[in-house]
Amino acid sequence: GHNLGSDGQARESLREDLQEFLGGEVLLYQLDDLTKVNPVTLETVLRCLQSRYMADTFYTNAGCTLVALNPFKPVPQLYSPELMREYHAAPQPQKLKPHVFTVGEQTYRNVKSLIEPVNQSIVVSGESGAGKTWTSRCLMNFYAVVAASPTSWESHKIAERIEQRILNSNPVMEAFGNACTLRNNNSSRFGKFIQLQLNRAQQMVGAAVQTYLLEKTRVVCQAFSERNFHIFYQICKGASEDERLQWHLPEGAAFSWLPNPERSLEEDCFEVTREAMLHLGIDTPTQNNIFKVLAGLLHLGNIQFAASEDEAQPCQPMDDAKCSVRTAASLLGLQEDVLLKTVQIRTIRAGRQQQLFRKPCPRAECDTRRDCLAKLIYARLFDWLVSVINSSICADTNSWTTFIGLLDVYGFESFPDNSLEQLCINYANEKLQLEACGLVETIHISAAGFPIRVSHQNFVERYKLLRRLRPCTSSGPHSPYPAKGLPEWCPHAKEATLEPLLQDILHTLPVLTQTKATPGDLAEAMPTPVHCGRTKVFMTDSMLELLECGRDQVLEQCARCIQSGWRRHRQRKQERQRQATILIQAAIRSWLTRKRIQRLHAAATVIKRTWQKWRIRMACLAAEELDDVEEKHLSQAPGSLSTSPLQTRLLEAVIRLWPLGLVLTNTAMGVGNFQRKLVVWACLQLPRGSPSSYTVQTAQQDQAGVTSIRAMPQGSIKFHCKKSPLRYADICPEPSPYSLG
Template sequence: MGTSLNDSLDEDIRLFLIDEKQLHTYDDLTKVNPVTPSTVLTCLQARYDAKVFYTHAGCTLVALNPFQPIPYLYSLDVMKEYHCTSQPQESKPHIFIVAEEAYRNVKGQLEPVNQSLVVSGESGAGKTWTSRCLMKYYATVAASSSVVKKQNTVERIERRVLDSNPLMEAFGNACTLRNNNSSRFGKYIQLQLDSRQLLVGASVQTYLLEKTRVVFQPTGERNFHIFYQMMSGATTEQRKEWKMPNGQCFAWLPNSNTHLEEDCFEETVGAMGHLGINTERQREMFRILAGILHLGNIEFCSSSDDSQPCDLEEKSKEYLQNAAEFLGVVALELESCFRVRTLKAGKQSVLKPCSLSDCLVRRDCLAKVIYAGLFEWLVTYINNSMCAESSTWSNFIGVLDVYGFECFQLNNLEQLCINYANEKLQQHFVSHYLKAQQEEYISEGLEWSFVKYQDNRGCLDLIEGSPMSVFSLLNEESRLNRTSDARLFRVRLENELSKNRSISWDRFSQEPHFTVAHYAGKVNYQIEGMAEKNKDPVPSELINMLHKSKNSLLHQVFSEDEEQPTKGLSKVTVVSKFKNSLENLMKILHSTTPHYTRCIKPNQDCKPLTFKREEVILQLEACGIVETIHISAAGFPVRIPFESFIQRYRMIKPTLTIDSGNNNILDFVETIITDVLKQEDVLHQIRGDKQNSLVHCGKSKVFLTQSMLDLLEDRRKKILSQCAFTIQCCWLRYQQRKRIIRRQSATVIQAVVRSWLVRKQVHQWNRAAAIIQKSWRTWRDLLASLADRELDDAADVTPNELPELNLVISKQGSVHVSSVPEPVTEWEVQGGDQPVQTNWPPSELNQRDL
């Protein structure tokens, strides 16, 4: 497939490969010149050897799996660094850049648009880990920090969003030959944001759980993680309750001696608690899981009489009793459901013994339907605990994590559905980016040389097309009331679909099969058993028994819809339900702005820091990385309608007037572009038509490169900064003038108050002076009368006046009225701060008069 690694390289490529020491500095593969599979591969290998695992490929991020923990690469400080940077595109490539761009796109556009992060790659490439990092990033940066949290609601949502991951991985992931933590179901997680872009809730949609893994595990693989977690992490009391003593072997738990990092029972139990699953409900869940394991150890032996049902092996009776106890059903009824089936003929029911193979099929069917029901209940519970009311959130960011492309020695319906989902995602990428962008360039009148790419439309038509496809023929085969014949079905496939180039057959193979040429490679699918899996029949006896279960959780799971299961065979097949769910997913993806991350598996053995060129180049060519680079390097990833462009960047030239007419709008756009290039000192570097390499005006949109968009945004930010500076100056001036006016007003008020205080004090002094004057005059008149009496006739002094006169005379010797100073009759006050000037009377003054 594609270019051979041993092909001779031309001179340009040789020159590119000379300076290999600098290859790890190429953050974006669009900078590689020339762009060929070999040059791209060599650049990625150089960066991988330098322990640089993320590289931009135009609009896509390429993530290479290191197969070892890199804690410093996903720390809280790194998250804050990417979240706080002004230009994420200028930072080093990282999955957090993709997350931050999607987060800013939600709130940075004129009309917020929902975003989707599509993580794709083959099994073991690191999709689940990448999705986990994305959810951790949003739970951190979109968390409320400054806003008061009501009843810890936001903290609870963030915690539950993070705890939903380990819980769903425990029940939905398993160890396979290609990946120790392989997702055996697909999920699309919607992180719900409010108008402030804060995380307020989340919801999960799941697709096609591989429930057959409960009862069948390929050689070298394991069952779902939760069973091994119970075996390795349960306490002594729990083991005793579940009847799982040390050394107990279960048929459905192969490779139980192998312990993985994912076998962390305490983390799963802790996540259940954070999500609100109480202890009693957890106990019921684990009893159901223990019952499933005991079901796997039930074996039957053929009866000597064909008219009698199969017998239960002696050693299986204990397991049957244990399974019935944990599932809350009657042991005899459980045994009867396995050994006897009920056939309805009109209104009558006929009992018919089951063959040995039928007994095992019914046992396996019960285990699968119980586990699938428990998984669906768990997803519903998680959604109820995380999902916010529709009135509280306005936008969402979706994270898609689906099973990777799979190709094993034996491939059946499960692999066909998984690879079909990957084909749908590849078609979405092709139609949205490789095809739609180029067609838009041509329709808008851009000079564009069409880049060829691998279109998988033919493969999808083969699988899901109408009127004839693999799915339609498989549904017809499944609806027939008979056992499917694999060889006849192969003949029909060959007769109806042989014209499609994506299907082929190995005519020398003894097993009925067909080969599909997927975008990631050819896969051989075994036809045997495919129709029965598509029917997915559930005997009505089993459902009726589960309705009567004394396990409250199991009873709840199977009592929500009692009528549909009792009909036995459902008319809706597995592929029909899966196709409908994928179509709904595609509608959601088409309504959002997608961001692509291509996870690459450097080697098939999952060895740390091991890069195998032959395996990597096949993945690069299958997912169209080289074509993506070509289109990104030569194209215009940013497309803005004229109206939106004018509305956002009119501030650059506010004096220009815009009249109606396309020519005037084009002149306005070109004026803005020229002004920006001139201001940024770039115009002199561009000659002639080379300006079209940065920007091109189409018929209704402006096409920009990322560098040109950065220049426009920088110019806009400078203008906004100047406007903000002007507003700040005006505001500061207003504040300063307000402070001055307040200071002046305070001074006037202080002067008035001081004046009032002085006047009040002067008034008090005047009253005191009047009292003093009165006392003085009284005293003076008394002395004058005494003096007159002394001079005229001392004999006239009455006896009553003699003591007072003697006292005065004893002090002064004699009284001379002329020596007594006159009291001051006028009081002078000079200024508010000057003391009152006055001459005080003699020292003796009656305190009562004052």
């Protein structure tokens, strides 16, 4: 009874708070964050959103989530390029009015500012018709503006082409994947994940599209007051006369798979789709083949079968459907009989020998096989189109490092009769809502002071390096882990070991606070405790900022340590290379010097030996000539044998010195002819007589030199000038060209 009374008092207090809060309804439109709503209930949240919607304010923050309302009307200047640049240039975009550009800018800065580039993703979820596709399109336009800042003109043209292709993929994907439903005229009938690829300079260089769960059942079956995919209506309304004849689409033709063709929508613009396909690289002949396949599917839907009276005979098409069979086969590029056999007859493999059995299908099964064939063809065409778009807008793997993902999920819808695709769509939305904890739960968590929630695994993987900041005294008997051998995170770690590991990381918060705060405001800088839940860690924005600062500090220390180690290693390596280079240079120079000295020594030896040979040869020639002169002289003075030793020595001196007189008399310049003869007579000590009885033959001025001297018996002297057989023998080592060795 006590508990029931307490619950009743709590409900009464909540009702009073609710009435008090709703009493000031005039100020509800001023609350730009739902965490300011008190009390936080579904009614107060919806009242606040309704008040802001009536005031033409369509974006509201809910902690880390942005709530967007579809205005269902054009709002001028809400998505202008000037507003994009304003949010991009703002120092703190979160302080501006809530907008989808705030989320886009925060995501872009997260990719740009983190030391380790972390890929970011934005989940756009909601009911069908809530504006998810439009929001994704606005985000793509925003990134195309802020993530394109090339420096050169050529790079600017390349970036413009990439952006145009990325933006042109939207009309093509919407034409082939969107349809008109009861809640939305442009409802996405497939889920897509758009990956905007950024390079190291955070410039958008490409994109990639990945699709999920196309509602191909809509090709053959549409609910009441709904339509098929937009592209079927576009080719029927926008084709020219020649194209109508080529695709067999006459005006006013009725197709069973094309309900409500009289409705005109903004999305029924065939020229926009064709122009976008041209920008994506799909040329006109390829487009013509695509539209022929689509027209063939429409004619395939008009084929109706009549029930066969004999089960062994296949069902035949009705009389008014035979033309549709022929047209569908022609447009699809198939033979008419092959198309009919595919729909009418089922092939069965049975037995150990895998024998083929062909069984005619009843009328209902023929219709089912026809529908399955159409769905398969359209699904293959859609997948091929996505692959062509990716090949056109996707960048090279080596040219991008990070990406920003945009997940445009299918809208939640519930009808009296739901298909399997719709069941999967609703289930995926429910899972996303549970993952995001729901809007009201998110507001409750944000209002409690813990708007940031991170899973245990991500928290440990990102902040486990903060344990490096802990002092060495922290490892003791009361510490969950010693200083050495700290455990690494394991995805399958038990909950018993997870809690001490988280506490070990959180023990570094006082150290972070002391390093960040000044001594005067140390008490104010102490953060509020972090709440650790069963699967997630909840924290405030200030706590997240503190952890990120600590993480940056540790990474900076590690980077400095790595840099110092690398520089020390590089300096040592350069010093070793320098010493090795000096040693190699010294060895090479020593070797070259020794080789040069050896060559010079060998050349000097050759020159010395040649010179010595030449001198010896000249001495021999001179000795032979002097011996001849001496013999002649002795033969003419026989009485000289009784001369004294002094006379003998003088005679030897005269014999040895007489070539000098010959040279002096042979010179072209100097004394006259008579004086020259006297000198010769005095030097040679010739017998006394008239000087005119002796003739002296002198060398010409143009002779190279005296090579041999011979004294004639009659007293005349001849100089024989010959060229030496040696290569360098004619060059005398002395400066004078007429000196004798």
